[in-house]
Amino acid sequence: MQARILAQLLDAGPLSKAQLADRLQVSRTTVAAEVARLVELGLAQDAGPAASRGGRRSTLVDLSEDVHFVGISIGATGMSVGVTDGRLAVLATRHQSCDIRQGPEVVLAAAIELVREVIDEVGVTSLMGAGVGVPGPVDFGRGVSVSPPIMPGWDGYPVRDAVSRELGCPVVLDNDVNVLAVGEQHAGVARGAQDFLFVKIGTGIGCGIVIDGELYRGVNGCAGDIGHIRVEDFGPTCACGNTGCLEAFSGGAALARDATAAARSGRSPALAAILEEKGELTAADVGHAVAQGDAQAVQLIRDSGRHIGQVLAGLVSFFNPGLIVIGGRVTGLGHALLAEVRGVTYRRSLPLATGNLPIVLSELGDEGGVIGAARLISASVYAP
Amino acid sequence: MQARILAQLLDAGPLSKAQLADRLQVSRTTVAAEVARLVELGLAQDAGPAASRGGRRSTLVDLSEDVHFVGISIGATGMSVGVTDGRLAVLATRHQSCDIRQGPEVVLAAAIELVREVIDEVGVTSLMGAGVGVPGPVDFGRGVSVSPPIMPGWDGYPVRDAVSRELGCPVVLDNDVNVLAVGEQHAGVARGAQDFLFVKIGTGIGCGIVIDGELYRGVNGCAGDIGHIRVEDFGPTCACGNTGCLEAFSGGAALARDATAAARSGRSPALAAILEEKGELTAADVGHAVAQGDAQAVQLIRDSGRHIGQVLAGLVSFFNPGLIVIGGRVTGLGHALLAEVRGVTYRRSLPLATGNLPIVLSELGDEGGVIGAARLISASVYAP
Numbered sequence: 037m038q039a040r041i042l043a044q045l046l047d048a049g050p051l052s053k054a055q056l057a058d059r060l061q062v063s064r065t066t067v068a069a070e071v072a073r074l075v076e077l078g079l080a081q082d083a084g085p086a087a088s089r090g091g092r093r094s095t096l097v098d099l100s101e102d103v104h105f106v107g108i109s110i111g112a113t114g115m116s117v118g119v120t121d122g123r124l125a126v127l128a129t130r131h132q133s134c135d136i137r138q139g140p141e142v143v144l145a146a147a148i149e150l151v152r153e154v155i156d157e158v159g160v161t162s163l164m165g166a167g168v169g170v171p172g173p174v175d176f177g178r179g180v181s182v183s184p185p186i187m188p189g190w191d192g193y194p195v196r197d198a199v200s201r202e203l204g205c206p207v208v209l210d211n212d213v214n215v216l217a218v219g220e221q222h223a224g225v226a227r228g229a230q231d232f233l234f235v236k237i238g239t240g241i242g243c244g245i246v247i248d249g250e251l252y253r254g255v256n257g258c259a260g261d262i263g264h265i266r267v268e269d270f271g272p273t274c275a276c277g278n279t280g281c282l283e284a285f286s287g288g289a290a291l292a293r294d295a296t297a298a299a300r301s302g303r304s305p306a307l308a309a310i311l312e313e314k315g316e317l318t319a320a321d322v323g324h325a326v327a328q329g330d331a332q333a334v335q336l337i338r339d340s341g342r343h344i345g346q347v348l349a350g351l352v353s354f355f356n357p358g359l360i361v362i363g364g365r366v367t368g369l370g371h372a373l374l375a376e377v378r379g380v381t382y383r384r385s386l387p388l389a390t391g392n393l394p395i396v397l398s399e400l401g402d403e404g405g406v407i408g409a410a411r412l413i414s415a416s417v418y419a420p
Numbered sequence: 421m422q423a424r425i426l427a428q429l430l431d432a433g434p435l436s437k438a439q440l441a442d443r444l445q446v447s448r449t450t451v452a453a454e455v456a457r458l459v460e461l462g463l464a465q466d467a468g469p470a471a472s473r474g475g476r477r478s479t480l481v482d483l484s485e486d487v488h489f490v491g492i493s494i495g496a497t498g499m500s501v502g503v504t505d506g507r508l509a510v511l512a513t514r515h516q517s518c519d520i521r522q523g524p525e526v527v528l529a530a531a532i533e534l535v536r537e538v539i540d541e542v543g544v545t546s547l548m549g550a551g552v553g554v555p556g557p558v559d560f561g562r563g564v565s566v567s568p569p570i571m572p573g574w575d576g577y578p579v580r581d582a583v584s585r586e587l588g589c590p591v592v593l594d595n596d597v598n599v600l601a602v603g604e605q606h607a608g609v610a611r612g613a614q615d616f617l618f619v620k621i622g623t624g625i626g627c628g629i630v631i632d633g634e635l636y637r638g639v640n641g642c643a644g645d646i647g648h649i650r651v652e653d654f655g656p657t658c659a660c661g662n663t664g665c666l667e668a669f670s671g672g673a674a675l676a677r678d679a680t681a682a683a684r685s686g687r688s689p690a691l692a693a694i695l696e697e698k699g700e701l702t703a704a705d706v707g708h709a710v711a712q713g714d715a716q717a718v719q720l721i722r723d724s725g726r727h728i729g730q731v732l733a734g735l736v737s738f739f740n741p742g743l744i745v746i747g748g749r750v751t752g753l754g755h756a757l758l759a760e761v762r763g764v765t766y767r768r769s770l771p772l773a774t775g776n777l778p779i780v781l782s783e784l785g786d787e788g789g790v791i792g793a794a795r796l797i798s799a800s801v802y803a804p
Contacts, residue, residue: 173772183772231639243738247631254740255615258772265734266768278768347734350649354627354735356638384650384662388557388567388642 037062037070039419042079042099046123046418050098052086071097078102078164079122079418099123105414106155106166106203108147109215109405112136112186112239115143117150118406119158124222124414128154131402136171139189140181140198148202163205165417167409168195169215171240173258179209182257186240186275208412212236212405213260214251216398217244219408220361224400232359233351234398235262237344239288239365240275243351262351263287267343282347286340288319288365294339295322298332306330323369334372341373345380352385352393363398370397421446421454423803426463426483430507430802434482436470455481462486462548463506463802483507489798490539490550490587492531493599493789496520496570496623499527501534502790503542508606508798512538515786520555523573524565524582532586547589549801551793552579553599555624557642563593566641570624570659592796596620596789597644598635600782601628603792604745608784616743617735618782619646621728623672623749624659627735646735647671651727666731670724672703672749678723679706682716690714707753718756725757729764736769736777747782754781 037060044051044059053071057064074080083098103122109115113136118129130150134143147168155163172187174180179196181187200207217234220226226234226246234244241263245252253259263283264276272293274284284290295317299307306325311317325333348360360381362374378395385393398404421444428435428443437455441448458464467482487506493499497520502513514534518527531552539547556571558564563580565571584591601618604610610618610630618628625647629636637643647667648660656677658668668674679701683691690709695701709717732744744765746758762779769777782788 173770245738247636252631254773255742256740256772256775258770259738259740261737261740261770261773262734264768264770265737266730276770346650350646350731350734351738353645353649354629354643354738356640356643356645358639384648386557386642386645386648386660388640389638389645391640 037066038074038079041067041070041074041097042418045080045097045099046414049123050083050096052094052096054086054094056097075100102162103164104155104158104160104162105410105417106151106163106205107215107406107409107411107413108151108166108168108199109212109402109409110134110136110143110147110168110170111212111405112171114402115147115150116402116405117147117154118403118410119151119154119160119163120407120410122164122414124407124410126403126406126410127158127160129403129406130154136187136190140193140195144195144198144202148199151203163203165206165208165413166199166203167215167411167413168199168207168209169212169405169409170195170209171212171238173261174209174211176208176210176253176257179207181209206413206417208416210251210409210412211242211260213242213244214253215244215408215412216363216400216404217246217361217408218251218411219400219404219406220244220363220398221246221249222411223407224361224398224404225396226359226361229359231357232361233348233355233357234361234363235344235348236364237286237288237362241283241287241344241364245355262347265347265350267346282343285343291319291322291336291340292317294336295319295325295333298336304330304332307333319365319369326369326372337369337372338376341376342380344373345377346384348377348381348395349384352381352389356389357393360393360395361398362395363400363404421450422458422463425451425454425458425481426802429464429481429483430798433507434467434480436478436480438470438478440481459484486546487548488539488542488544488546489794489801490535490547490589491599491790491793491795491797492535492550492552492583493596493786493793494518494520494527494531494552494554495596495789496555498786499531499534500786500789501531501538502787502794503535503538503544503547504791504794506548506798508791508794510787510790510794511542511544513787513790514538520571520574524577524579528579528582528586532583535587547587549590549592549797550583550587551599551795551797552583552591552593553596553789553793554579554593555596555622557645558593558595560592560594560637560641563591565593590797590801592800594635594793594796595626595644597626597628598637599628599792599796600747600784600788601630601745601792602635602795603784603788603790604628604747604782605630605633606795607791608745608782608788609780610743610745613743615741616745617732617739617741618745618747619728619732620748621670621672621746625667625671625728625748629739646731649731649734651730666727669727675703675706675720675724676701678720679703679709679717682720688714688716691717703749703753710753710756721753721756722760725760726764728757729761730768732761732765732779733768736765736773740773741777744777744779745782746779747784747788 658665
């Protein structure tokens with residue numbers, strides 16, 4: 037009942053006790069008792085008198101103004117941290133580059149430092165909870181990272197408990213792609229979607245799966261690991277040891293590698309110029325070269341998008357989702373990539389499955405991870 | 421409450437009202453009233469006195485002996501029909517070849533004829549419901565087939581209502597692969613599994629998806645259409661119009677085509693001999709040639725298994741299931757096929773996802789579809 041009241045306040049608050057009783061189909065007495073308990077727990081508060089409806093004035097109830105959540109979204113090369121109110125509106129954020137390979141102590145200490153900065157900025161003294169996303173598989177129940185291929189030193193590290201100890205509040209840990217999917221569902225283009233895929237194309241490639249409004253994690257918590265789906269029998273060797281993986285063709289690291297080769301071979305004057313200036317190339321530089329009309333850069337993006345589309349077409353045939361959202365750093369490459377992904381996906385899937393299937397870019401940027409992480413912990417605080 | 425009582429009786433019946441009250445944590449009065457209603461509906465019956473526990477003798481309740489369901493499982497080239505009791509034990513079955521391309525009137529008339537034979541055999545006069553599986557996409561809510569690639573004449577045909585009118589009972593319609601998956605879950609190797617895939621390799625190839633104990637049908641009801649996932653850029657043209665689809669490499673029809681080519685080219689003496697004798701080859705003949713030690717036939721099965729394994733590896737990475745069951749006619753090829761499928765799937769998926777992942781052959785045969793179809797309608801009758 038408390039969870040249902042909080043869900044109503046989150047959706048539509050402030051509400052009077054009479055309105056709550058109507059919406060939940062229970063007596064006002066029950067609502068009053070449950071609200072009193074929520075006020076004691078610090079989760080709800082009185083919010084002044086309701087507009088008169090003729091009878092006795094009712095009091096409005098709302099989520100407590102003192103509820104604050106923190107979202108920590110750690111990627112392979114950067115992290116975003118933010119603080120939200122109880123309604124998950126973001127009050128302050130920080131973004132900072134980091135190297136996940138420095139190990140959990142260093143990376144988490146940097147994240148905690150950013151948390152202290154944002155809560156100081158907003159003047160928050162106590163946190164109701166924190167959500168954390170990391171770029172690798174997670175044992176959700178135990179709150180630890182497990183055998184993360186790009187995260188040496190993180191295997192078995194008790195991330196959840198370590199962060200909880202530092203911040204003095206409950207913490208949930210999930211992988212970054214699931215966190216981004218939840219952010220998209222709460223505040224992005226997937227708002228209201230019940231069955232959708234969130235595909236992150238960053239240094240690596242992964243997929244968050246939402247079924248019937250809930251994250252699907254799979255039997256071992258590693259569902260959505262699409263970066264290692266085979267797209268060709270041969271090709272560059274992947275970080276996982278196999279050849280032909282999607283990630284080894286279309287991830288951000290792969291794109292940077294291919295861009296460097298194109299620059300050195302003289303096939304791409306634009307990329308060669310950027311390489312000479314900066315000393316190295318990233319996936320974003322391919323976007324810059326495309327903007328300058330560089331044919332080879334356009335071809336790199338097409339090849340990348342084709343392989344992504346081939347994998348997505350297979351997932352559409354298998355899963356028949358209602359929406360696909362594409363996010364992550366590589367989406368800076370924007371519509372050239374999206375056009376190729378769409379073309380291949382629509383062409384290679386059953387018409388029945390693609391007739392009403394939007395494939396769209398995320399619009400949330402770094403804030404998506406912060407909102408998603410805050411949303412995950414809020415769900416566990418509001419509906420224990 | 422009625423659904424919960426029926427579920428208990430289905431699982432563990434006969435039970436006394438006292439036992440039901442204990443198991444459901446409600447009063448005996450409530451149980452007695454609900455049981456009375458179930459008896460009126462013809463779903464439950466008294467089953468004699470319970471063994472004395474010292475106090476007043478309680479009466480046992482059980483599912484009614486008069487409850488019977490029919491399961492109709494229609495494939496591209498054959499159909500199975502059976503009648504079960506209320507506990508889904510199969511009382512009688514018929515299997516008959518058919519050609520789905522003859523259209524719904526002819527095929528359904530043949531199915532209804534088989535239903536009349538089995539219920540006559542068992543002496544059943546009235547049916548509580550029937551489940552029907554057809555080899556193509558289905559609009560589950562409306563009970564009609566939709567744009568089925570191998571089923572000319574079936575598009576939009578009201579299969580559910582037509583069968584319901586003929587048999588005078590409620591009917592559910594689903595695609596054959598979902599029906600087989602449900603059968604496997606109820607009475608096969610997937611008994612008790614909550615998250616598993618059932619892969620049917622017959623004339624075509626499809627997949628039933630069970631999540632959290634329930635069939636997942638996707639947003640448009642066409643989830644599991646894995647036969648048209650791309651495995652190569654080029655290859656034989658598929659029935660869907662694309663090239664490189666799994667089904668065009670590894671379906672029963674593809675195997676028969678490749679076997680015929682191998683026989684004609686002189687590469688396979690064993691297949692050539694069978695072709696000369698019978699005038700045509702089927703997938704099963706490849707199995708016969710393998711049994712004779714024909715190297716080319718072994719190679720055909722390996723190639724088929726490799727492509728299936730490539731697709732399954734992708735699904736394992738994406739979905740992280742707890743079990744994969746392989747069924748359908750081609751499983752007659754047995755362990756040679758399974759060994760290749762397993763090898764490729766295990767090699768190409770994340771170790772975390774395959775550590776405890778059994779990949780096994782179905783053992784139900786034709787009865788699987790009958791049980792699954794009966795299970796689908798029983799679920800709707802018992803928990804309306």
